[in-house]
Amino acid sequence: QEAHAAEMERTFIAIKPDGVQRGLISEIIARFERKGFKLVAIKIVVPSKGFAQKHYHDLKERPFFNGLCDFLSSGPVVAMVWEGEGVIKYGRKFIGATDPQKSEPGTIRGDLAVVVGRNIIHGSDGPETAKDEINLWFKPEELVAYTSNAEKWIY
Ligand code: RTP
Numbered sequence: 001q002e003a004h005a006a007e008m009e010r011t012f013i014a015i016k017p018d019g020v021q022r023g024l025i026s027e028i029i030a031r032f033e034r035k036g037f038k039l040v041a042i043k044i045v046v047p048s049k050g051f052a053q054k055h056y057h058d059l060k061e062r063p064f065f066n067g068l069c070d071f072l073s074s075g076p077v078v079a080m081v082w083e084g085e086g087v088i089k090y091g092r093k094f095i096g097a098t099d100p101q102k103s104e105p106g107t108i109r110g111d112l113a114v115v116v117g118r119n120i121i122h123g124s125d126g127p128e129t130a131k132d133e134i135n136l137w138f139k140p141e142e143l144v145a146y147t148s149n150a151e152k153w154i155y
Pocket of ligand 1: 059064068097098116117118119121122123124125
């Protein structure tokens with residue numbers, strides 16, 4: 001089981017300042033937790049604008065880049081690492097389309113958000129980005145490896 005845990009897929013999930021201000025932290029965490037994914041790192045931080053620019057470096061040519069980085073650095077963000085089989089892809093599905101108007105009901109954005117600039121949550125879009133984003137937001141010692149008793153009933 002130890003070796004199994006070491007290889008388990010991980011993704012980076014952040015509750016953006018709008019999600020935090022609206023009191024949606026517990027709602028979002030509950031959805032991942034109830035699904036059966038495992039929380040291995042969590043902290044609340046106010047990212048600097050420079051940090052937000054690093055996080056969104058792929059989008060630096062986009063017209064909304066500056067506003068997006070201002071927004072991400074405007075207040076507390078809850079940064080998390082979730083672990084589990086298929087957590088990257090399924091996490092994205094769970095979160096819903098980038099534009100909440102196009103997110104299916106039942107998804108986090110579909111149920112809880114209205115506009116693209118205030119879509120409450122971020123999730124890594126693939127294995128490489130997940131690795132990069134986890135490394136950007138967390139030190140290795142902030143990731144806690146543990147065996148959850150529930151795991152053997154889920155994976
Ligand atoms: P995220 O990275 O936050 O999970 O979102 P995503 O992959 O679904 O979408 P992406 O294209 O990477 O865009 C990142 C974030 O930029 C904001 N955005 N604003 N004003 C706009 O047209 C616009 N388009 C995107 C959103 O907050 C999106 O989550």
